[in-house]
Amino acid sequence: MPFNQNNDTALTNLIVNYLPQNLTDKELFSIFVTIGPVESCRVMRDNKTGYSYGFGFVNFSRQEDATKAINQLNGLEVQNKRLKVSYARPSGEDIKDTNLYITNLPRTITEDQLEDLFGKFGRIVQKNILKDKITGLPRGVAFVRYDRKSEAAQAVTEMNGYVPEGCLEPLVVKIAEEHGKQKAAYYAGWHAGYTQSRGSGSSSQKKSGVIPTVVVPAGPRGTVPTVRAGVPTRIPAYSAPGVYSQVRANPNGFGGAVRQDKSHYRYNPVGPANAGYNVGGGYY
Template sequence: MAEYQGKRENDMKTNLIINYLPQNMTEKELYSMFVTIGPVESCRVMKDFKTGYSYGFGFVNYAKAEDASRAIGTLNGLQVQNKRLKVSFARPSGEDIKETNLYVTNLPRNITEQYLEQLFGKYGTIVQKNLLKDKVTGMPRGVAFVRYDRREEAQQAINALNGAIPENGTEPLSVKIAEEHGKQKAAYYAGWQAGYNQSRGGDGLYGKKRTYQY
């Protein structure tokens, strides 16, 4: 048991999660960026399996813990296209990453992604945001998804903004945990576990995964 626990702790020191990936970044590009630090055992970008839509995050698992630490120090905050990467140790489980995706309705119809970031960004680190727009007119529908890095941040946003009327708004916001979060969470962990298994088996460097982005 102690040996197993030791392996888990060691894996946690080598497996990284990379948030804020550019929408069009491929796993090959992600791998090419991180392999400059040291040998990479697995590299995956999280995507929707049906549509191939990038979720905007991925996982990189190094062979050595010191390379993972160096990658954080070297690549965290790196500007890539219109995104600034956030590189940190992956958390394969834990209460703090559950219930982090918010479903927001009654937003002003003239809201921009910049204002959405400003409105919700003060309560924590936004990992993903998706402002839904009408397919015909291209105008915002007053609905958005906002995912935070941690559950406590999402809860702070709910406490502060649910029922509040934003600037230029006419009705109170509805801010709650997204109902479909369970499916997304399952996909998230399935992707992490696949990356974990792949790294342990040593077969292949590229997989399939990612997160959404705006």
């Protein structure tokens, strides 16, 4: 059941990287709505802990605003980070497994040298040379991210076992574990005090630091009904099962709402009362 990525979302939908850890959907919205009307936006989070993965999506109503957002907001400093704003691509196999984990690199490795070694297999989108936290010295470990899976795959084939000039050991090159981040997010969320509620009582979402909650028709006993993937519920937004948080006047004067959705919060600038909300997109 692919998301209905019909028509032209390719030109309105942006991916925003390097979000500050604590940035909320609402805050993301408030940054991008300065450019123009935003259809929807969300920060991607770990399901269980709510810990932010540090990136999110913003879908504009108009193509020209998406372009403008890239031009004006890319590189914007937000808290301790610089946002990276670019077009999102339709999800698919070709953009998965694009990240390399490389060990046995010379300790003297530089980013330029990494580029020389790995740049020939495709466009390198991101490089990270790991350093020891205490000494600051290179660990001989790096991540290199390509645009496409095929590029990463070829790099593994060609570079795993390769011995760079003046090096004694062969490089170890593999595709980075994808679920390492899930675990990390889980722990991070845990340690961030996610289960600080000492009382065992409340059954509702006791998420720290998340927008004040108003509960709208939830399931029996106040539980949050499970949304079954693949079942395209055509339930009107307002009566859809789930928990809504009313947001009072945001800085831009719109009403809005955050809908809990698989324990993600998605900011919708229009709000659940609006009948035209999320038309065509569906909640899967």
